[in-house]
Amino acid sequence: MTTLKAQGVNAIRTAHNVxxxxxxxxxxxxxxxxxxxxxxxxxxxxxxxxxxxxxGDWHKRDTLDMVRRDRNHPSIALWSAGNEIHDxxxxxxxKAALRSILDIVHAADPSRPVTMALFRPNVTxxxxxxxxxxLDVVGQxxxxxxxxxxxxxxxxxxxxxxxxxxxxTNWVPVRDYAPFSGMFLWTGIDYLGEANRSGxxxxxxxxxxxxxxxxxxxxxxxxxxxxxxxxxxxxxxxxDPAAAGPSTDGAGGPNQPVLPTMIAVATPKPKxxxxxxxxxxxxxxxxxxxxxxxxCQQVEAxxxxxxxxxxxxxxxxxxxxxxxxxxxxxxxATCRDPGSEAVSDSLRTAGKPVRVELTPxxxxxxxxxxxxxxxxxxxxxxxxxxxxxxxxxxxFTVKGAGQLIATDNGSSVDHTPFPSxxxxxxxxxxxxxxxxxxxxxxxxxxxxxxxxxxSVDLAxxx
Numbered sequence: 001m002t003t004l005k006a007q008g009v010n011a012i013r014t015a016h017n018v019x020x021x022x023x024x025x026x027x028x029x030x031x032x033x034x035x036x037x038x039x040x041x042x043x044x045x046x047x048x049x050x051x052x053x054x055x056g057d058w059h060k061r062d063t064l065d066m067v068r069r070d071r072n073h074p075s076i077a078l079w080s081a082g083n084e085i086h087d088x089x090x091x092x093x094x095k096a097a098l099r100s101i102l103d104i105v106h107a108a109d110p111s112r113p114v115t116m117a118l119f120r121p122n123v124t125x126x127x128x129x130x131x132x133x134x135l136d137v138v139g140q141x142x143x144x145x146x147x148x149x150x151x152x153x154x155x156x157x158x159x160x161x162x163x164x165x166x167x168x169t170n171w172v173p174v175r176d177y178a179p180f181s182g183m184f185l186w187t188g189i190d191y192l193g194e195a196n197r198s199g200x201x202x203x204x205x206x207x208x209x210x211x212x213x214x215x216x217x218x219x220x221x222x223x224x225x226x227x228x229x230x231x232x233x234x235x236x237x238x239x240d241p242a243a244a245g246p247s248t249d250g251a252g253g254p255n256q257p258v259l260p261t262m263i264a265v266a267t268p269k270p271k272x273x274x275x276x277x278x279x280x281x282x283x284x285x286x287x288x289x290x291x292x293x294x295x296c297q298q299v300e301a302x303x304x305x306x307x308x309x310x311x312x313x314x315x316x317x318x319x320x321x322x323x324x325x326x327x328x329x330x331x332x333a334t335c336r337d338p339g340s341e342a343v344s345d346s347l348r349t350a351g352k353p354v355r356v357e358l359t360p361x362x363x364x365x366x367x368x369x370x371x372x373x374x375x376x377x378x379x380x381x382x383x384x385x386x387x388x389x390x391x392x393x394x395x396f397t398v399k400g401a402g403q404l405i406a407t408d409n410g411s412s413v414d415h416t417p418f419p420s421x422x423x424x425x426x427x428x429x430x431x432x433x434x435x436x437x438x439x440x441x442x443x444x445x446x447x448x449x450x451x452x453x454x455s456v457d458l459a460x461x462x
Contacts, residue, residue, distance in 0.1 A: 003214050004188050005030055008228035013162065013184040016040035016083035016117075018066050027075035035115070035162070035184065036070055037080035038063060042097045044086040055097075063101055067108040079105050079112055080162065084119035084141060091129045098134055115139035117162035122146055127153065137181070144173040144183075151179050160184075166207075166219050168317055171226055175317070185209065185223070190410065202412045211410035213431045214374065218274045225293035226317050231340040233294040235301075235333040235347055239273040239280070241287030244321030276427075277388040278331050278347035290322040296335035296343065304329040310336055351381035353390045353428075356446045356454035360434075364459040365402065367436040372405060375444045375456060379428045390428040392448040396421045398434055401460040402442030405433040436460030 001012075011033035014023070017040060027034050039059070045052040070076060081101045087094040098116070105114050113136030118126055121140060126132045127150045139162035140147040151159045161183035164170050174180045190208040197205070204212060209220030216224075221234035238244075280288065290308070292299050300310040301322045311320040324331075328349040335343035357378045365373040379390035398404045407416075407423035409430040416423060423430045434444055439462050445455040 001026060001030055001032065003210055003216065005032060007209070007216060007220055007224040008232075009188065009209075011035065011077075011182060011184065012188065013037060013080070015163070015186075018062075019070075021069070024070060024073040024075060028073055032075055033077045034073070034075045035078040035080050035160075036066070036076045037083060037117075038066060038101070039082040039085070042082060042085050042087045043093060044089070046086065059097075060100065060104060063104045064108055067105055071109045071112075076112065078137060078160070079109070079114045080139065081105070081114055081116040081135075083117040083163075085116065086119070088119065088121070088124040088126055088131060091125070091131060095129075095131050095134065098131065102134065113137045113158070115160060115162065117141045121150070133157070142170075144170055144180075148173060148177050148180065151177070155179070166209075166223060171223075172317060175226070189214070190217075190412075195412070198412065201415065203415065204412050206412055213376075213408050213410045213429075215376075215410065215429070215431075218276060221276075222293040222319065225295050228295065231294075231296055231335055231337070231343045233292065233296060233299065233333055233335050233343050233345050235331060235345045236291050236293070237275045237278055237280070237331075237347065238289035238291040238321065239275065240289060241323070243289040243291065244323035246323060275388065276347070277350065277386070278329075279350040279388050280326065281389065282326075283328060285325050285327065288324055288326040290324060290331050290333070292320045292322075292333045292345075294320065294333070294335065296337045296340060298336035300334050300336050302330075302332045302334070303327070304331075348383075348385050350385040350387045350389075350428075351383065353379045353387040353392065353451060354382050355380060355452035356392075356394065356448060357384065358444060358446055358454040358456040360444075360456055360458055362458075364461055365434060365436040365442075366461050367401075367438055369435075372433045372435050373458060375432045375434055377425065377430045377432065377446050377454065379425050379448070379451065386428040388427045390425055392451060393422055393424045394430055394446045394448050396423070396432045397445045397447075398442055399445070400442035401438050401440030402434055402436045402444075402458070404444075405435050407432050434458070436462075438462060 013035040014037050016037055041051045042055050115135055115137040118140045132138050137158045137160055139160050141163035147159050151157050160181045163186050164183040174183045187207045189210045190204050190206050190212045192204050194205040195202040211217055218236055225232045290301055297313050298310050299320055301308040303324055308322045330346055330348045332346040357380050359376050361374045378386045406418040409426040411426045440460050442460055443457050447453040
């Protein structure tokens with residue numbers, strides 16, 4: 001949650017059921033706005049054994065209990081009566097159920113509005129049959145332009161995107177239509193389950209801005225550049241050689257003229273491969289694209305110290321790109337806005353893997369069940385650069401006043417049990433979760449065949 005907040009997230013939707021009180025305690029503490037959601041089903045089933053079996057007998061009690069339990073959390077700004085409720089195909093039934101929920105919520109907490117995540121409302125005519133206008137705030141999943149049309153149809157409607165995708169085509173309509181109060185991405189963090197879209201052996205849904213270990217993904221880098229209030233700049237490698245047009249020899253001057261016709265192009269591009277490194281498998285000269293996500297008005301790119309020229313920000317929030325002939329070394333991008341010249345990012349070519357480097361996210365760790373420190377492991381070369389092609393299997397040990405709780409690497413296909421001390425790196429990275437065991441000190445060590453071991457010392461508290 002702190003990582004999400006640091007990259008500009010200011011609100012979280014609890015989907016699609018009652019959240020834990022501890023979660024809401026944290027959102028209060030961190031100042032994150034919450035949409036608190038009740039149900040994923042009403043009377044119509046999504047699966048045979050879901051809540052539809054109990055809705056008629058229990059929804060009034062469950063609604064009242066949730067609102068009474070949560071209403072004193074200042075982080076909550078909005079209640080949600082449900083997610084993609086299939087009852088809306090039967091308007092009379094749906095409106096009766098919604099009225100029941102609305103009456104309970106408004107009576108128990110008259111201070112906050114109620115929304116719900118409408119599911120294809122143009123199909124079930126929710127904007128025409130009165131159901132949408134029962135809501136204090138009209139929410140819709142995806143289809144941002146449909147929600148904008150519904151707002152223009154009735155400007156008295158307050159609107160919010162209750163579930164949205166990560167693409168630029170999802171972001172720009174929300175950004176450019178002032179009555180659109182915001183959007184909730186599916187999702188903030190990769191999560192175990194719902195892996196059926198990719199199929200076995202996948203074990204997770206990889207839709208997050210962060211991976212399962214809390215590490216920012218490239219999609220998170222791009223999104224941060226769209227909505228952050230602070231200057232943001234991230235440089236990545238786009239393996240699509242056609243992404244930025246003709247290559248440059250690095251002699252200076254932009255190779256990507258920013259013309260209105262280029263900005264307005266709507267032809268879908270082929271799926272590109274994006275990498276947070278400057279270490280392609282092919283080390284011979286070939287076409288590569290430097291891709292930059294930034295909210296700076298002007299960004300200048302460099303390759304091995306030679307300027308590739310500056311590019312202005314794009315009106316449509318698309319990334320800035322420089323096409324180059326690959327050469328090992330360093331690519332760098334720098335913000336050229338007055339007062340923000342220190343904002344920059346770079347990628348360097350990695351050599352052979354030499355050692356394991358460990359970095360904890362805190363210098364101390366407590367000893368209670370909820371006290372853990374994340375110790376991040378990197379397989380690096382002689383210069384300390386992460387080797388993205390590394391696939392070593394690390395063995396973690398903890399000596400002293402502590403214990404190893406879990407290891408992970410964020411992989412969608414790694415079936416190693418989380419408590420295992422052995423974990424293969426992905427993109428050269430892995431993480432260990434460690435807890436203290438009384439006051440003292442502990443040492444975390446990671447070893448792997450052919451690499452120098454890494455270790456880090458931590459103080460522990462009771």
